[in-house]
Amino acid sequence: MSEKTTQKEKSSRQSMPEQKAEVRKRNFEEVPLGYSKEAAMAEAKRCLQCKKPSCIEGCPVGVDIPGFINLIGEGKFAESIKKIWEKNSLPAICGRVCPQEIQCEGKCIVGKKAEPVAIGNLERFAADFERLYGKGEIPSKMKSTGKKIAVVGSGPSGLTVAGDLILKGHDVTVLEAFHKTGGVLVYGIPEFRLPKSIVASEVATLEKLGVKINCNTVVGKSVTVDELFQEGYDAVYVGVGAGLPYFMNIPGENLIGVLSANEYLTRANLMKAYLFPNVDTPIPMGKNVAVLGAGNVAMDSARTAMRLGAEHVSIVYRRSRQEMPARSAEIHHAEEEGIEFKLLTNPTKFIGNDKGRVIGMECIKMELGEPDASGRRKPVPLKGSEFIVDCDLVVVAVGAGANPLLTRSTEGLSLNKGGYIIADLENGKTTKKGVWAGGDIVTGQATVILAMGAGRKAADSIHKYLNWGW
């Protein structure tokens, strides 16, 4: 290894300036504040510019990572963002929410001996710099083809399809069930992790490019997929996400104060209930909050509860720390904010008072047994270890499934056992002619970048179809 390398490895990762835990745990402002120019350039210089960069293999959409980092190092920020855009149209979002530790950064060579290059932070920097100081150039569009495409769902996968196809000269309309666009990015992921103005600015760019957006349109109810074809659409992309909340199916779950994370987060984020009574949507203010589950959704719920003024918030998870599926940054931030982790613990029933409000839950201790189908050690209850946890609010964040609203109303669309749409992972084609699908409604709840990647592949395939047929 050359001397240069060793020197670089020694230099430590530029830390991300953040709001202090004591302060931020009571406000909804973004936690990490972003790199300065100097910090970004210094961090960029830690990249070894490998000949065979393994970080790219770790990125689901194959961003030219050394390429864009090198440009940041040279202070060429405008060029840098263009390099990222070649593969990723939502970098301000991905830089903030990708699980980098198991993707690009997990593969970074520097990470073998020191902390990996902060690829996510740099991606975020390039995108934020462009949004704040860039010329706001919009890419040029190809000649109009006269073909009409309906994109159902405005989450990351739908927005990607819309962006790619409008540039190829097609006429694109996004149909969204909610009154606002962005999918999980607006209703699920909180402001303190992903400011809504960023999502809004991405959507505004699409609109500038000519994408039409029809909110308040529930496909399957307001209009069906087949009716879209009758209305003259040539192709339909289905990116409706995995929005069906799972519950525990244990006694007492319908008590007041037991909410799905979808409901809790939608109230807080989409409806901005944290501003109640200045907005009209209320949200339960728990003093003693238990959040069930340990994924990103659970962390977001727990940290939201803390910000709404809870005295005590705990994550209740039936497995151990190693198995927690959330991004490591979220777990770390949650701990810093004083959220307790009750691990190897599983609720068995909810306890209510005479008004039907939850006042506690009975839990049982778990221990890890043999590995299960997911490869993780299966939690098994320890007989006789039941105990009571007091709480006045429970947020259930134990996963989500496929919402049947659209799929049930669409003939010819094959589904798998879980109700997810069967689509070719290479091109997003479903079993119904002219219909593509991607994102969480195909894979189950996954990640923003995978949903985007699926959208990109489908957009290529739709473009081919519109030119050359199915």
Added chain:
Amino acid sequence: MYKIVKREEMAEGTVVLNEIEAPSIAKKAKPGQFVILKANEEGERIPLTMADTDPEKGTITIIYMVVGKSTALFKTLKVGEGYQDVIGPLGQATHLDKVGTVVCVGGGTGVAVLYPITRGLKKMGNHVISIIGARTKSLLILEDKMKEASDEFYVCTDDGSYGHKGFVTEVLKNILDKTKVALAVGIGPVPMMKFVSKITKDYDVKTIVSLNPIMIDGTGMCGGCRVSVGGKTKFACVEGPEFDGHAVDYDELMKRLQAYREEEENCRLKFEASKKAA
């Protein structure tokens, strides 16, 4: 914006009718289905079952009781103004069939929801008996329309100011004693639906009720609308709003409807105060 083209106050101004321009919803909507409305940017999403639709004119009609801040805000909207968002049609349509004699029982603003169903049942060729009720005469709504849609028609008021003095359930019981009824539809306040169902159960008459739990999205993604029916949890927005009246856990529903009572009351008082100040 979804423009209000007609506005009427009923029941001493406690109930308001809005006819709203929403052509694509009007084209698709069927009796029993609902919409979600949001007045403005800060507004709450409020589910309301449609009282009527006019596909040709491209309008839908909603009738709501002014109870909290959101409906108080709705009440301030004039003809020509409108709602920022209207989403629908949502939920399952009523299964309208020819079954013979049906009894339609409505209380309060539930009568608004009952009306299109009653009309639909009549159109299918059923013999329709309707009973509507309110606390007092001036609070009755849609009397003429319900009368027109029915073969036999009864009115009740709690204070006896009009029609039968007493509850709709008493008239219902009399009818069931005399007549062979194939289907009952009960729509109104939860306690009313509970007691209607209790009576029809004694007479073994199939009963449909329309539930109004708290909702957000109306598409099955939040679970806020869950109700227990036959011991199973159902999402009322997608599997309902109509359910088998004999299987619904009304007590749970009544409690769940109180979830935000305190918050709502504070919000309403604040709104009333700001209206006065302005």
